[in-house]
Amino acid sequence: MAVLRRTARAYGAMMAMVPKLFMAYQIWVWMQFIVQIISLVILVSFWSAVYAGESSLSGLTLAQTLNYIILAQIFAPSTDTNMVFELGYMVRSGQIGMRLIQPLDLQLALYVQKVSEIALAFVFNLPLALIGWLLFRYHVPADPLVWLAFLVSLLIGNALLFCFDWILACASFYSTEVWGMGMLRYGVALFFSGALVPLAMMPGWLRTISTILPFSQALYTPVSLLSGITPLSGMPRIWLAQLAALVALGALSRFTFSRAVRQVTVQGG
Amino acid sequence: MIRYLVLYWTFFKQRIKVLMEYRVNFLIGASSTLFVQAASILSIWVVMRQVPTLNGWAMAEIWLVYGLLMLSKSINHMFADNLWTLGWDYVRTGNFDRLLVRPIDPLFHLLADRFCHDGIGHFVTGLILVVVSLVQLNVVVTPLKVIYMIITVVSGGAIFIALNLITGVSGFWVMDSTPVIRVVFEMHEFAKFPLSIYPKAISAVLTFLIPYGLASFYPASYVLGRDVPPTLALATPVVAALLVFISYRVWLFGLRHYSSTGS
Numbered sequence: 001m002a003v004l005r006r007t008a009r010a011y012g013a014m015m016a017m018v019p020k021l022f023m024a025y026q027i028w029v030w031m032q033f034i035v036q037i038i039s040l041v042i043l044v045s046f047w048s049a050v051y052a053g054e055s056s057l058s059g060l061t062l063a064q065t066l067n068y069i070i071l072a073q074i075f076a077p078s079t080d081t082n083m084v085f086e087l088g089y090m091v092r093s094g095q096i097g098m099r100l101i102q103p104l105d106l107q108l109a110l111y112v113q114k115v116s117e118i119a120l121a122f123v124f125n126l127p128l129a130l131i132g133w134l135l136f137r138y139h140v141p142a143d144p145l146v147w148l149a150f151l152v153s154l155l156i157g158n159a160l161l162f163c164f165d166w167i168l169a170c171a172s173f174y175s176t177e178v179w180g181m182g183m184l185r186y187g188v189a190l191f192f193s194g195a196l197v198p199l200a201m202m203p204g205w206l207r208t209i210s211t212i213l214p215f216s217q218a219l220y221t222p223v224s225l226l227s228g229i230t231p232l233s234g235m236p237r238i239w240l241a242q243l244a245a246l247v248a249l250g251a252l253s254r255f256t257f258s259r260a261v262r263q264v265t266v267q268g269g
Numbered sequence: 270m271i272r273y274l275v276l277y278w279t280f281f282k283q284r285i286k287v288l289m290e291y292r293v294n295f296l297i298g299a300s301s302t303l304f305v306q307a308a309s310i311l312s313i314w315v316v317m318r319q320v321p322t323l324n325g326w327a328m329a330e331i332w333l334v335y336g337l338l339m340l341s342k343s344i345n346h347m348f349a350d351n352l353w354t355l356g357w358d359y360v361r362t363g364n365f366d367r368l369l370v371r372p373i374d375p376l377f378h379l380l381a382d383r384f385c386h387d388g389i390g391h392f393v394t395g396l397i398l399v400v401v402s403l404v405q406l407n408v409v410v411t412p413l414k415v416i417y418m419i420i421t422v423v424s425g426g427a428i429f430i431a432l433n434l435i436t437g438v439s440g441f442w443v444m445d446s447t448p449v450i451r452v453v454f455e456m457h458e459f460a461k462f463p464l465s466i467y468p469k470a471i472s473a474v475l476t477f478l479i480p481y482g483l484a485s486f487y488p489a490s491y492v493l494g495r496d497v498p499p500t501l502a503l504a505t506p507v508v509a510a511l512l513v514f515i516s517y518r519v520w521l522f523g524l525r526h527y528s529s530t531g532s
Binding site: 180 | 291293295297301302303304305306315316317319323387445448452455462466467468
């Protein structure tokens with residue numbers, strides 16, 4: 001019991017550190033807010049122009065699409081694990097040496113930190129949600145069950161994406177430079193997560209790729225439930241698929257790290 | 270002028286040597302922005318294949334607007350990306366002193382310090398989009414049109430650089446100017462699409478205040494023979510020259526207020 005308490009305290013301290021870190025750079029928070037508003041206005045203007053002569057596209061009306069797009073913008077931080085850059089820079093700078101000798105599981109510690117960061121990003125997105133609602137009157141479900149199902153799907157989806165990114169990040173032990181890989185991952189995730197276009201609008205072959213890749217699990221899958229594209233009745237099947245992917249990616253990420261970490265070289269001095 | 274060109278070439282060669290230390294990463298980095306742009310382009314394609322036009326603009330016409338903007342952006346990204354780092358990498362660390370004690374213009378030194386290969390991806394994306402658009406639309410490409418587009422792209426690049434310089438100078442006071450630069454820089458996202466899809470106020474801002482529209486929408490309209498005021502379509506080089514002049518004055522003002530870390 002004492003061990004459990006000590007472990008919880010250690011990981012809890014890592015979670016608590018994140019808000020302090022964010023607040024130390026308030027100007028960045030404001031910048032993010034303005035950039036998000038710009039993004040939102042562009043997306044709404046774009047979709048409104050797209051629907052100018054159409055009542056529905058791929059079975060979605062303008063209201064449904066805007067609902068989805070605005071909610072996807074609010075919950076988009078779920079796809080930003082940033083792991084490729086973070087682990088990569090740790091390896092490059094040698095900080096990884098200090099992290100590895102800490103009596104913590106590095107992967108779990110960074111996961112806990114990421115969950116805290118994402119939760120905080122959602123909090124910071126509340127003004128965006130409010131302004132989005134005032135400007136565009138999007139709808140959110142009133143049923144608490146839908147919200148619960150959404151949260152479960154979001155958590156599993158984010159965890160499995162974290163494991164996927166962890167595997168990618170392990171490449172830094174071999175290459176020691178990850179900028180290109182990080183940007184590549186960002187570009188692929190931007191499209192295949194469904195942040196810009198609902199997966200329902202993609203042609204079959206692109207939808208298949210999106211389903212195979214893990215990015216949509218952290219955004220499209222949960223947000224499509226919240227925006228009414230996916231019915232609540234379909235969730236048990238989706239959860240099962242998400243859990244299976246989480247177990248497989250979790251195991252693979254542990255194995256990859258155990259192999260990759262043998263490559264680490266930390267310069268002394 | 271020739272002295273500075275020779276100097277830039279020397280800086281450039283050194284930078285390439287540094288980048289070549291990580292060859293694979295250089296290639297991935299150079300093509301990385303290609304993937305980010307591919308995400309946006311693929312999204313537009315997914316949507317536009319289902320509708321005939323976007324506010325009267327066909328998909329191939331949008332590629333021209335998007336492509337011209339990307340080409341201008343690539344100039345800024347390749348040759349002036351270091352402006353983003355002025356605050357946190359030069360002023361805060363005291364590294365800026367190094368630039369001041371050398372017998373060359375400190376702004377030139379700052380820009381020449383780092384050629385950013387990530388911009389190559391933007392350049393390739395822009396070039397492909399412009400060529401695809403012109404071919405698909407059967408636009409008669411006269412030498413005059415080619416010269417007009419080259420001048421527009423270079424001027425557009427100068428608009429990007431001038432706006433980044435004006436906002437980046439804040440680094441002399443706030444140490445980290447990245448958020449200030451980014452807020453204005455992100456406005457260029459609007460100019461990827463025809464300005465006619467936005468409310469009039471936004472369109473006006475992108476034409477007269479933060480004129481990214483002069484690097485994309487107006488030149489594209491002019492090349493396509495659309496109804497657009499010729500004054501605006503031809504204004505890009507003039508506005509670019511004016512903005513470069515203003516931004517350099519702002520830079521000199523910032524420079525006078527620079528105080529070193531003293532360590």
